[in-house]
Amino acid sequence: MTDDTGLSQRLTEVARRTAGVSAVFAAKPAVAAAADALAVALALREPDVLVDVARSEGFTTFTVHIAADAATPAPQTLRAVGEAVRDLVLAEGAAEHHFAVNVKARMIEGLEADRHD
Amino acid sequence: MAMTDEHAVPEDDLDGHTMEELADYLDRGRTPYEPSIERSAACRLALDGMRRLSQLSASSLQQQADRDPGRDEGWISGLLDIIKSEIRSGRDVPISHPDGALRLALTEAAVRGLIRRAGDTMPGALVGRCALEGDVAVPGAPVRVVVSCSLTFGEPLAAMADRLRQRIAAALAEHTELTIEAIDVHVDDVLPPTEGDA
Numbered sequence: 032m033t034d035d036t037g038l039s040q041r042l043t044e045v046a047r048r049t050a051g052v053s054a055v056f057a058a059k060p061a062v063a064a065a066a067d068a069l070a071v072a073l074a075l076r077e078p079d080v081l082v083d084v085a086r087s088e089g090f091t092t093f094t095v096h097i098a099a100d101a102a103t104p105a106p107q108t109l110r111a112v113g114e115a116v117r118d119l120v121l122a123e124g125a126a127e128h129h130f131a132v133n134v135k136a137r138m139i140e141g142l143e144a145d146r147h148d
Numbered sequence: 149m150a151m152t153d154e155h156a157v158p159e160d161d162l163d164g165h166t167m168e169e170l171a172d173y174l175d176r177g178r179t180p181y182e183p184s185i186e187r188s189a190a191c192r193l194a195l196d197g198m199r200r201l202s203q204l205s206a207s208s209l210q211q212q213a214d215r216d217p218g219r220d221e222g223w224i225s226g227l228l229d230i231i232k233s234e235i236r237s238g239r240d241v242p243i244s245h246p247d248g249a250l251r252l253a254l255t256e257a258a259v260r261g262l263i264r265r266a267g268d269t270m271p272g273a274l275v276g277r278c279a280l281e282g283d284v285a286v287p288g289a290p291v292r293v294v295v296s297c298s299l300t301f302g303e304p305l306a307a308m309a310d311r312l313r314q315r316i317a318a319a320l321a322e323h324t325e326l327t328i329e330a331i332d333v334h335v336d337d338v339l340p341p342t343e344g345d346a
Contacts, residue, residue: 054186056187056188057187098189099254099258101262101265101323104322105324106243106323106324106325109243109254110243110245110252113245114247114250128249131251132249132250133251134251135252135253137193137255137257138192138255138258139258139261140192140196
């Protein structure tokens, strides 16, 4: 477990609560995610730590993977998640220009039949 | 949904699950809740495609199966292969933001899924293969969408293809920032009409 577990958990919650988000997925590569799954099984880690926090040489990258609800334009949802994550990161003391926020929509769900007719 | 043995092979793309497991999970009404499936984007994309295919099986494919059972099985298997091949994330399709610290994108799989839904939710249409041609990772670069589809017999095919093209264009305009140069619709099969299409 790293010191960023709590931060990741808060960022996961912020992303999940953003309008237009229908799900938050684990952003880590499969191998790392498998290790995390083991950690969860061993009660070493909470299951809702889905935002990846990667620190390297004074720069931090936050990566969020979501499913977007089709009722809201996906660009609007992506921007809202990015801004919410950025705002929380800044509120928790991160220095501007020393981090990046990557938000990726892995799928768009819930497109209604005949919506575009 | 009947599955063939080839779909039982575990695949990395499905985060450790198989198409057969997903089909069983879908048949159980996605209960009990399985976190390792529901928290996987690839699994949810596959479930989405299988659910629509399953709904189709209950309507027009059933009629077709009555006439030609061998063709039905092969066609479903082919569509499952397409669903499997399209769950890979693929390229990033960027979304702009004035703050350079924010890097936003849709995966190519999400865009293909969007196109597939826009088509499959149109009465009388079923999307087969779907491809994005062009450099989708470069903002403003011209992109050509190529889809194959099956349409229900009865309405003029050209009019249905136009309607499908319009639906895909509207969905892409709403959910992406792609510059769509053209949407090519290839009708590769004609389905018998069902009561739901009337």
